[in-house]
């Protein structure tokens with residue numbers, strides 16, 4: 001019999017029911033159908049601090065102001081819809097619990113930066129996806145297809161594991177000061193996705209991708225600020241991946 | 255009014271839609287319309303794996319896989335379709351690998367495989383390693399890989415376009431596909447997409463339950479559009495409740511956790527599945543495990559102050575194994591529950607997970623307007639469809655398989671059809687229905703709110719149409735849904751704007767959920783037996799004499815405008831497997 005289970009069962013039975021707190025959400029609103037100016041608006045909620053920021057946004061939208069607009073789908077950090085700036089830091093609203101945000105103070109929520117604002121927390125994602133598409137984010141091979149699977153050792157598979165986790169939420173790219181200043185920069189997410197293929201032992205287009213990233217808007221623009229690594233909700237070591245791409249460009253070994 | 259023209263339109267960019275697009279766009283001018291950016295689709299949430307009898311790690315073959323699928327579906331599976339599923343599984347997985355999918359590998363460098371519920375060696379002897387996987391991110395990798403290949407092939411996407419209606423035009427006494435009507439979220443414009451062939455791949459409808467593993471956007475828009483246009487929905491009473499959702503939240507913890515050795519325990523720490531399924535234990539099929547959990551809870555052996563959940567215990571597994579094989583779900587436990595799965599068991603309860611029913615198709619993906627007749631030019635694949643390979647209960651890892659096998663088939667068939675067909679005239683005033691709906695909502699001044707009706711709907715579904723059902727609960731559900739539908743006529747939305755009006759779209763999505771909930775409850779009420787995911791306490795046995803048949807539900811509108819649901823039935827295709835009692 002598992003004693004961990006018994007301990008847990010006892011501990012749970014004693015736990016108090018969840019309690020509600022009052023928290024203020026200070027949200028950056030923008031609706032060009034109404035006004036060309038963006039402005040802050042405060043909403044006070046009675047809410048369980050163990051809930052997600054996404055739950056708070058839903059509570060506002062569903063109960064108070066239906067015009068509040070944001071993207072979301074999965075609600076558990078998998079689909080990448082709801083990257084936003086929460087208390088000045090890029091995060092997924094569905095993966096951020098209110099209790100972790102110091103809810104005694106107003107919690108600020110605004111759209112991610114560096115992409116054109118369309119309405120409230122919604123930005124134009126097209127330039128972000130264009131940069132992604134530009135780095136050839138797909139496996140390239142030559143010769144006849146094998147009849148069975150291509151073989152890959154567990155070590156070779158591990159080599160690019162970290163960068164396969166990307167959900168294209170743009171939290172990293174839109175936290176990068178270089179990207180804010182110059183939207184032409186590919187940005188961390190595109191480089192992460194190039195890394196995913198450059199270091200895949202099955203792929204044969206590493207050189208081409210490196211040439212793309214050698215461009216003036218490419219990987220050399222990165223100033224190793226580490227914002228991206230901190231912002232990634234998937235825990236990808238983004239800066240490390242960018243460094244590995246830079247090194248591959250110098251040594252031409254990958 | 256903007257009118258686009260394509261040979262083939264695909265509705266949805268999840269696994270099924272993009273697998274279809276990869277085929278159809280080779281031979282047919284194709285556009286994919288999707289309400290989400292493709293990589294936001296819920297296929298990305300799938301964790302555990304994709305079944306195929308590759309036999310990379312132990313003896314296996316597709317015939318065993320076929321048998322398990324049919325038995326798992328409690329013999330309501332169409333056996334010809336199941337055979338195709340299991341046979342084509344092997345190439346399906348190999349195709350994905352060739353497209354770049356980073357599967358976990360064996361020491362030999364081949365695709366690694368693990369155990370999953372209901373998949374067995376030699377017709378039930380013991381669990382078999384059949385699930386091909388990439389950690390607990392298999393769906394993510396499938397979605398990414400398919401999108402990558404769409405980018406490679408230059409597939410055309412219309413992102414954040416909501417398809418709200420299907421256009422059919424009658425010609426020579428037959429209704430044929432003319433296209434779809436879509437709402438562009440960014441501009442609020444309603445646009446027509448003419449096409450020779452249309453593939454619905456718009457996913458499931460699990461959001462009519464409260465505790466659910468499904469995304470907010472899984473509102474059954476495709477099923478509802480088909481139903482409104484007079485097409486049947488098949489087997490909607492069969493909905494799968496996955497045993498291990500995070501308590502109260504419903505976020506899924508993959509069955510792969512039990513495949514890796516995880517154990518379910520009640521408040522006394524007992525491994526209760528030993529009593530319910532002596533051979534397969536924690537890996538019995540999902541309906542069996544979900545009922546077992548609720549039986550434990552009802553008999554007072556649940557955990558917590560309210561005794562309303564049980565535990566998934568992973569504490570005996572080495573932390574390295576959890577990190578390597580189950581990194582995401584262990585992180586969910588940490589993020590959302592503040593629990594460390596290395597040392598603490600995770601509170602879970604069954605969560606609404608998967609719609610076995612949907613738009614009926616044949617094995618080519620052609621949509622049927624009755625038991626046998628295809629609608630020319632119309633196709634469906636994935637969770638929106640019912641082929642039926644899952645019957646009364648889907649086996650884990652068979653849906654990622656389904657979307658690949660039948661997504662591919664539907665894509666090929668739709669392109670082939672478009673190659674030999676002419677465009678059909680648009681029906682008169684093609685945007686009428688959608689414009690009325692949208693304008694009525696914008697102008698509405700009603701007193702009802704979307705959130706209240708949706709909450710009431712989810713409550714009645716959770717209470718009455720979940721793991722245990724009876725005539726009484728189902729009648730209550732039908733009645734309450736009827737009332738909610740009346741209240742729905744009196745809703746209004748606050749956002750009256752054009753741009754990114756998600757307020758309006760949530761209201762339309764709720765309308766779809768109400769329609770589908772009604773079909774589900776009515777179909778369940780009429781099925782006076784227990785089979786797979788549909789369990790009736792008042793009829794606890796399977797009744798092959800009266801109910802070995804698929805339900806076909808039609809929506810009918812009387813001359814006076816009253817709506818009702820008419821049920822018809824369709825025989826199950828049986829090839830070589832005789833129905834037996836299901837034991838695990």
Ligand SMILES: Cc1cc2nc3c(=O)[nH]c(=O)nc-3n(C[C@H](O)[C@H](O)[C@H](O)COP(=O)(O)OP(=O)(O)OC[C@H]3O[C@@H](n4cnc5c(N)ncnc54)[C@H](O)[C@@H]3O)c2cc1C
Pocket residue numbers: 265266267268269270271287288289290291292295296297298299300301302303304305392393415416417418455456457458467468469472475476506508607608635636637638650651652653654655657
């Ligand atoms: C948490 C979770 C884990 C799972 N794990 C597994 C597993 O391990 N193995 C397995 O086999 N199965 C698993 N499943 C089931 C499986 O993932 C799904 O059944 C499958 O991915 C559905 O794919 P789909 O392409 O049919 O739909 P989805 O991936 O849901 O895609 C639907 C698409 O349709 C679009 N759409 C919807 N409505 C509209 C509209 N009105 N207009 C335009 N576009 C629209 C959406 O934008 C989206 O692109 C899991 C499911 C869940 C929820």
Ligand code: FES
Pocket residue numbers: 071072073074075076077078079080081082092093094095
């Ligand atoms: S809603 Fe999917 S990542 Fe947050």
